[in-house]
Amino acid sequence: MIELSGVEKYFAGQVVVHPLSLTIKEGEFLTLLGPSGCGKTTILRMIAGFEYPTKGKILLDGADLTSLPPNRRDLNLVFQHYALFPHMTVEDNIAFGLKMKKLPAKEQQERIQEAVEMTQLTPLVKRYPHQLSGGQQQRVAIARAIANKPKVLLLDEPLGALDLQLRKNLQSELKHLQRSLGITFVYVTHDQEEAMMLSDRIVIMNSGKVEQIGTPREIYATPTTLFSATFVGENNIFSQDGRLFAVRPEKLRAVRSQDGAKRIGEVLDVLYLGSIHKLVVQLEDEPMTVSIVLDFTDERTWQVGEKVGVNWNTEDEVVIGP
Numbered sequence: 289m290i291e292l293s294g295v296e297k298y299f300a301g302q303v304v305v306h307p308l309s310l311t312i313k314e315g316e317f318l319t320l321l322g323p324s325g326c327g328k329t330t331i332l333r334m335i336a337g338f339e340y341p342t343k344g345k346i347l348l349d350g351a352d353l354t355s356l357p358p359n360r361r362d363l364n365l366v367f368q369h370y371a372l373f374p375h376m377t378v379e380d381n382i383a384f385g386l387k388m389k390k391l392p393a394k395e396q397q398e399r400i401q402e403a404v405e406m407t408q409l410t411p412l413v414k415r416y417p418h419q420l421s422g423g424q425q426q427r428v429a430i431a432r433a434i435a436n437k438p439k440v441l442l443l444d445e446p447l448g449a450l451d452l453q454l455r456k457n458l459q460s461e462l463k464h465l466q467r468s469l470g471i472t473f474v475y476v477t478h479d480q481e482e483a484m485m486l487s488d489r490i491v492i493m494n495s496g497k498v499e500q501i502g503t504p505r506e507i508y509a510t511p512t513t514l515f516s517a518t519f520v521g522e523n524n525i526f527s528q529d530g531r532l533f534a535v536r537p538e539k540l541r542a543v544r545s546q547d548g549a550k551r552i553g554e555v556l557d558v559l560y561l562g563s564i565h566k567l568v569v570q571l572e573d574e575p576m577t578v579s580i581v582l583d584f585t586d587e588r589t590w591q592v593g594e595k596v597g598v599n600w601n602t603e604d605e606v607v608i609g610p
């Protein structure tokens with residue numbers, strides 16, 4: 289559906305996106321995930337046509353888009369900060385793109401109604417942006433994009449400005465919307481939980497480079513680099529015999545008897561986080577702490593300062609590259 293082939297971007301002679309090749313499938317929810325400044329927005333803007341790659345090609349359905357302007361691409365971009373027209377009602381904001389395309393009035397009405405229903409804005413169509421909450425405004429921005437029925441929707445941290453509760457609600461709405469519309473979504477976030485929850489596949493980026501591409505399950509279970517191992521979810525990294533491996537906190541076991549334990553340490557902290565309990569253990573002979581999720585069936589309590597054996601199954605070691 290969308291193909292990036294050897295796409296690179298330089299700003300003022302500085303590389304911002306290293307050569308990137310990526311195929312995004314039709315109907316896929318693909319997320320670019322990475323820390324601030326890693327190049328996510330730049331990649332999205334190149335797909336949208338607001339930036340041109342320094343090198344490489346972008347294809348949509350086999351057609352070369354690389355030098356087409358944004359309005360000639362069958363895709364829509366939703367920004368982090370909902371850019372609504374303040375002097376237009378919700379309805380008119382959504383209608384704007386349809387009018388520009390000179391669609392027949394009847395079809396405009398149908399599309400507006402459909403988009404408004406899908407985003408649960410029906411009671412608000414006569415309001416102006418300043419009469420809406422942040423979440424409602426962002427829903428209008430999404431409604432406006434889907435009313436255009438683009439082949440691809442590009443979303444740049446569309447929930448970034450919202451509080452946690454609202455973000456959670458809109459996350460499931462977005463996922464539902466994407467499934468029912470069957471539109472390809474390219475989504476940008478720096479929130480790993482959001483990426484895990486929404487995506488079919490995640491592209492983990494770091495300093496303009498792809499670290500790993502995979503399904504949420506692959507990324508979580510078998511990270512291939514130190515960066516992906518530690519950026520998504522908590523992880524314990526061990527170095528042994530010149531290699532690095534990761535073991536997730538829920539794969540570690542805290543044992544009273546230190547005989548036969550793979551590591552020995554001392555309890556530094558006991559954390560009760562509601563649904564999970566964790567131990568933070570300072571290892572002996574190594575300047576690192578490990579985090580252990582406690583088994584719920586284990587009713588024994590641990591004390592800070594107590595000696596503890598740390599064990600795991602060798603098959604739960606995930607070897608990671610340099």
Ligand SMILES: Nc1ncnc2c1ncn2[C@@H]1O[C@H](COP(=O)(O)OP(=O)(O)OP(=O)(O)O)[C@@H](O)[C@H]1O
Nearest residue numbers: 299300304322323324325326327328329330331478
């Ligand atoms: N027009 C520009 N001119 C020069 N440098 C730019 C320009 N746009 C972006 N950059 C630089 O490119 C790098 C990547 O920026 P980009 O906006 O793609 O990051 P991002 O991953 O979206 O970050 P964030 O999560 O903070 O939005 C940054 O170092 C940024 O300063």
Ligand SMILES: [Mg+2]
Nearest residue numbers: 328329330444
């Ligand atoms: Mg950005």
